[in-house]
Amino acid sequence: xxxxxxxxxxxxxxxxxxxxxxxxxxxxxxxxxxxxxxxxxxxxxxxxxxxxxxxxxxxxxxxxxxxxxxxxxxxxxxxxxxxxxxxxxxxxxxxxxxxxxxxxxxxxxxxxxxxxxxxxxxxxxxxxxxxxxxxxxxxxxxxxxxxxxxxxxxxxxxxx
Numbered sequence: 001x002x003x004x005x006x007x008x009x010x011x012x013x014x015x016x017x018x019x020x021x022x023x024x025x026x027x028x029x030x031x032x033x034x035x036x037x038x039x040x041x042x043x044x045x046x047x048x049x050x051x052x053x054x055x056x057x058x059x060x061x062x063x064x065x066x067x068x069x070x071x072x073x074x075x076x077x078x079x080x081x082x083x084x085x086x087x088x089x090x091x092x093x094x095x096x097x098x099x100x101x102x103x104x105x106x107x108x109x110x111x112x113x114x115x116x117x118x119x120x121x122x123x124x125x126x127x128x129x130x131x132x133x134x135x136x137x138x139x140x141x142x143x144x145x146x147x148x149x150x151x152x153x154x155x156x157x158x159x160x
Contacts, residue, residue, distance in 0.1 A: 002110070002111035003110040003111055003112065003137055003140065004137065005137050005139065006137065007137050008135050008136055008137075009027055009028075009031050009106075009110070009132055009135055009137065010027060010105075010109030010110050011026075011027055011028045011109075012027050012101075012105040012106045012109050013025060013026055013027060013105065014027060014030070014075065014099035014100060014101055014106065015079070015080040015083075015099070015100040015102060016080065016098070016100070017080045017083060017084025017087070017098070017100070022080040022081070022100075025099060027106065028135065030099075031132045031134070031135040032134060033134055034070040034071060034134070035068055035069055035131065035132070035133045035134070036069065036070060036071045036073055036132045037064055037069045037072045037129065037130075037131055037153075037156060038072075038073045038074075038129065038131075038132055039053065039057060039072075039074050039075070039129040039130075039151055039153075040076065040101075040125040040126065040127060040128050040151075041054070041074065041076045041125070041127055042076065042077075042114065042116060042124045042125065042126070042127060043076055043077070043078060043116075043121060043124060044076050044078045044082050044083055044085075044086035044098075048127075049076070049127075050086070052148055052152070053074075053127070053148065053151070054074060054090050054092070054096065055090065056152050056153035056154060057072050057074060057095070057096050057153040058090065058091070058092050058096055059153065063157055064153065064156070064157055067160035069131070069160070071097060072095065072096045073096065073097045073098070073099050074096050074097070074098050074099070075098070075100070075101045075106065075107075075125065076101065076125060077101050077102065077103075077104040077113075077123065077124045077125050078100055078101075078102065079100055079102045080100040080102065083098040083099070083100040101125060104123050104125065106125075107124075107125035107126070108123075112128055113126070114126045114145070126142055127142075127143040127147075127148065127151050128140065128141060128142040128151050129141045129150075129151040129152070129153075129155070131156070131160070139156070139159060141155060141156065
């Protein structure tokens with residue numbers, strides 16, 4: 001069953017790369033008491049993800065925060081080392097927190113996984129964005145396969 005507006009985000013874990021190495025992040029604690037813009041990409045360093053999706057959230061970070069977003073987070077079914085390297089190469093600084101969903105636990109629990117095995121990628125997360133307010137999904141925008149429209153930072157910003 002796919003997560004929907006009004007549902008609580010799944011209680012799973014992520015891993016965040018820090019200066020001290022990988023650090024576990026409990027999703028229930030992470031989303032508690034804050035309004036977070038979360039976006040998901042099929043994979044770090046993939047073409048649309050690197051050229052448009054992540055850069056859009058970096059570019060719109062200040063505007064999103066001016067509309068009441070406390071933090072912007074991006075996730076993918078990649079390990080924390082890959083997510084950390086992607087963040088460095090994209091120059092995200094402190095504008096976007098990258099959360100590794102290495103085993104796909106979050107996207108599976110949210111019903112937002114996709115089969116990328118045709119492309120040698122295995123099970124991944126769909127391309128989507130959501131606004132999570134104190135652990136509850138306030139907005140959810142899931143792309144059709146191969147599309148990049150409704151999950152962009154600009155699209156989300158226009159709906160805040």
